[in-house]
Ligand code: FES
C-alpha cells in the first residue's frame with residue numbers, strides 16, 4: 001500500500017544524522033555538496049545530518065516543499081528524486097547528490113504553464129489551506145506515472161500517504177482522475 | 186501583503202465572478218506552484234533557530250536545569266530557562282479582562298502538564314538547536330497527576346451554562362417512554378498540517394511577528410502587552426495559514442519564548458513546534474462526558490430533556506466546552522434542564538476545535554434521539570420531524586431562517602432513505618453489515634463589526650486590504666468577488682491583501698463569522714469608493730460627465746457610463762487620469778458610529794463585543810442533516826463509511842465551490858472523530874503517547890468515500906449584510922452521531938464512546 005520511496009543510506013554508512021541522542025556534541029564536519037534541483041545546480045556547505053527538506057527550506061529558500069511532521073508520517077514534504085516520489089524529511093541532503101530532484105517549484109513549465117495535475121487541483125478545488133498541496137501534487141504526478149490512477153479506489157489507496165487535514169480528499173481524487181484522463185488522451 | 190496573479194483564474198466567466206459564483210480560488214495558483222510563502226517561511230538576514238525543551242512529567246516541580254552541555258554545543262547562542270529569560274508583563278485574556286498576575290514567564294518551574302516548556306535553546310542552525318536541546322538535563326520533584334476526566338472529582342459547576350425551563354426532572358419521571366444514556370468524546374486535536382511556529386524580529390521597540398494566525402489584532406494586542414510596547418509597534422504578518430481549526434487564534438507560551446529570545450539576542454528568531462509539541466503546546470478539544478435523558482409520549486413527542494455534561498479543563502486554566510448548546514435548541518420540548526461541570530486535569534488548557542460545544546453536544550442529543558426512535562419503533566428521520574422546533578425553544582424567538590426540514594427532505598431524497606429497512610442488522614452485502622444513519626447539526630451565526638479598505642487605482646485596478654486572514658476558507662476569493670461586483674469591475678482587476686495587522690483591523694476568524702463580517706465591510710467600503718468615483722465624475726469640471734443631466738452613473742465591466750447608455754463611456758483608468766487622481770481610497774466599516782476609539786480597539790482585539798446570535802427578534806443558526814452509510818465487517822468489526830449525503834443551510838453562499846469544500850472538509854474531520862481520533866494519555870506521567878501524525882490517526886484519502894453536499898440555504902437578512910450564515914464549523918456537527926447511528930443500524934450495537942473502534946464492536 002505504501003508508495004513512498006525512502007532512499008537507503010549509502011553502503012559505506014558514511015552519512016549519519018545528528019548525534020544528539022547519545023549526548024555527545026555533534027560532529028563539526030561540513031560537507032560540500034551539489035544538488036540538482038529543478039534542473040539547476042546548487043552548491044551547499046552543510047552538516048551531514050541536514051535533511052533534504054531542511055536544505056530546501058532553510059538553505060535554498062525553496063519553501064514550496066512543506067514540513068508537516070518531519071517524521072515521514074504526512075507526505076507534505078514529497079518531492080521527486082529521479083522521477084520517484086520521496087519524503088524529503090526522511091532523506092539526507094547528502095544522499096541525493098548527483099540525482100535529479102524536482103520540487104513543486106519545478107513542476108510547471110518555464111513559461112508558467114501549469115502541469116496538468118496543478119491545473120486539475122485548481123479546477124476541482126482540491127485544497128483549502130494549501131499546506132499539504134505541494135506534497136499532494138507531487139504524489140499525484142508520481143501516482144499517475146506509476147500507473148496507479150486507474151480507478152477512484154486505486155487513487156485513494158495510492159494517495160493515502162499524503163494527509164490533508166482540510167479534508168480535500170474527494171476533490172483530490174477528482175483532480176487526479178481528471179489529470180490522469182487528460183494525460184492519457 | 187499578498188497579491189494574486191489571476192491569469193489562471195481568468196477563464197471563469199462573469200457569472201462565476203459575481204458574489205455567489207463558483208470562481209476558482211484566487212490564491213490557488215500561488216498554492217499549487219509553491220509560490221505561496223506561509224508566515225514562518227519568510228527569509229530574514231541573520232535568522233537564528235530556537236528549539237523548546239518540555240517537561241516529561243505532568244505534575245510537580247522542576248528542581249534543576251543543567252544547561253552546561255547545551256551552552257557549549259556548537260552554534261548555540263543562548264539557553265533560556267525560567268531564571269534567564271527576560272521578564273514579561275502578563276497580558277489580558279481574549280475577553281480583554283486584566284490579568285491577575287503582574288508578570289508572566291512562559292518557561293515554568295511549577296509543572297502542571299507534560300510537555301510544558303521549561304527551556305529553549307537558540308542556535309545558528311536548526312540542527313544545532315535540536316542537538317543542543319537534547320543535552321539539557323532537567324531534575325524534577327514529581328507529584329501525582331490527574332491524567333484524565335475519570336480521575337477527577339465531579340468537578341466545578343459552571344452556572345453560566347445552566348439552561349432550564351419547565352420542570353424537566355418531574356416530566357421525565359412521568360413520561361411514558363424514556364431513554365437515558367451517557368455519551369463520551371475523547372481528547373481530540375486540531376492537527377493542522379502546518380505546525381504552529383513563528384519568526385520574531387525586533388527593530389528598536391518595534392516587533393514584527395510572522396506567525397500563522399486566525400486573529401492578527403488579538404495576537405498583536407497580547408504581544409504588545411507582554412513587552413509593554415504600544416499596540417501599533419507590533420506588526421503581525423500571516424499571509425497564508427496552513428490550517429487552524431480553532432488552534433491558531435492566540436499568542437501562546439512558545440510565541441512569547443521566541444519573541445523574548447529575539448529581543449534578548451538582538452537577532453530574529455524562528456521557533457517552530459515539532460509535531461509532538463503540537464499536541465502539548467496548545468489545547469485540542471477537551472474530553473467530554475454527557476448524560477442525556479429524554480422522556481416522550483407514545484406518539485414520540487418529547488416531554489422532557491434532562492442533560493448533564495462535564496468537560497476536562499486544565500489545572501491552571503479554564504476551558505468550557507458548551508455541551509448543552511445543541512441539546513437546548515434542536516427539538517421542541519416543554520421541559521428542559523441542562524447543567525455542566527468542568528474537571529481540572531493535568532493538561533495544557535483545552536481549546537477551540539472546529540465547532541467547539543456544538544460538536545460534542547450534537548453527539549449526545551443526536552444519538553439520544555435515535556435511541557428514542559428505536560425505543561418507540563419510529564423511523565429516526567420521522568422522529569426528528571415529529572419534534573421539529575418551529576422556534577428557538579430556549580430563547581423563545583423566531584428562527585431567522587431554518588431550512589432544516591428542507592435539509593432532511595433533500596438529503597433523504599438524494600440518499601434514498603425511503604428504501605431503508607428499519608431493523609438493525611437487516612441490510613448486508615456478503616459479510617459486510619450495512620447501516621444507514623441520520624443526524625442533524627447546527628451552529629450559531631456569530632456576528633461582529635468589521636472594517637476594510639478599498640482602493641481604486643489610476644490603472645483601474647482595485648485593492649482590498651484587511652487584517653483578516655485566509656486559512657483555506659476562501660477569504661481572498663470571496664472578498665475579490667464582493668469588491669468586483671460592488672464596483673462593477675472584472676474580478677481579475679481586484680487584488681486582495683490580507684494577513685497584515687497594519688491593514689484595516691479585523692477581529693477573530695473563528696466561529697464561522699469572517700465571511701459574513703468581511704463581505705459586509707468590503708461591500709460598504711467598495712460602495713463608498715464607488716460613490717466617491719461617481720460623485721467626482723459628475724461634479725469635477727474636468728470630467729467628461731460633468732454637466733450631464735444625470736444624478737448617477739453606472740460602472741460595468743470596469744467601464745463607467747450614464748445609466749441609460751446615452752452618453753460617453755470611459756474605463757475607470759481613463760476617468761481617473763482625466764480627473765488627475767492617483768487613487769480613490771475608502772475605509773468602510775460596520776461599526777456603530779457611537780463607538781469610542783477604545784470600543785473600536787476592543788472590537789478587534791477581544792471577543793467581548795461579539796453580537797449575541799439571539800439579539801433582537803431572531804435566533805440565528807446554520808443547519809444541516811447528514812445521511813451516512815457504513816459497512817461493518819461482521820467478523821472484524823472494522824467500520825468503513827461508504828456513502829455520505831449532507832444537506833446544509835448556510836444561508837446564501839458567497840462562493841458555492843469553496844463552501845462545498847469547507848463543508849466536505851468538516852464532514853471528513855467528523856469521520857475522523859467518529860472512527861479514528863483519540864488522544865491517548867499515559868497513566869504514569871500524563872503524557873500524550875500518540876502525539877504524532879501516525880499514532881493519532883487522522884482520516885486519510887483511503888478512509889473517505891465520495892461525499893455529496895446539497896445547499897438548501899436561502900438568504901438570511903438577519904444574519905449578515907449579504908445574507909450568508911456560517912459555513913466552516915457547520916459541516917462537522919452531527920457527522921459523528923450520524924455514523925454512530927448508522928453503526929447501530931448495521932450491527933445492533935450502540936457505541937456511545939468515540940471513536941467507534943473495532944474492539945467496541947466485537
Ligand atoms: S514532513 Fe515529511 S512526511 Fe511529514
Ligand code: FES
Nearest residue numbers: 128130164165166
Ligand atoms: S489543503 Fe489544508 S491540509 Fe490539505
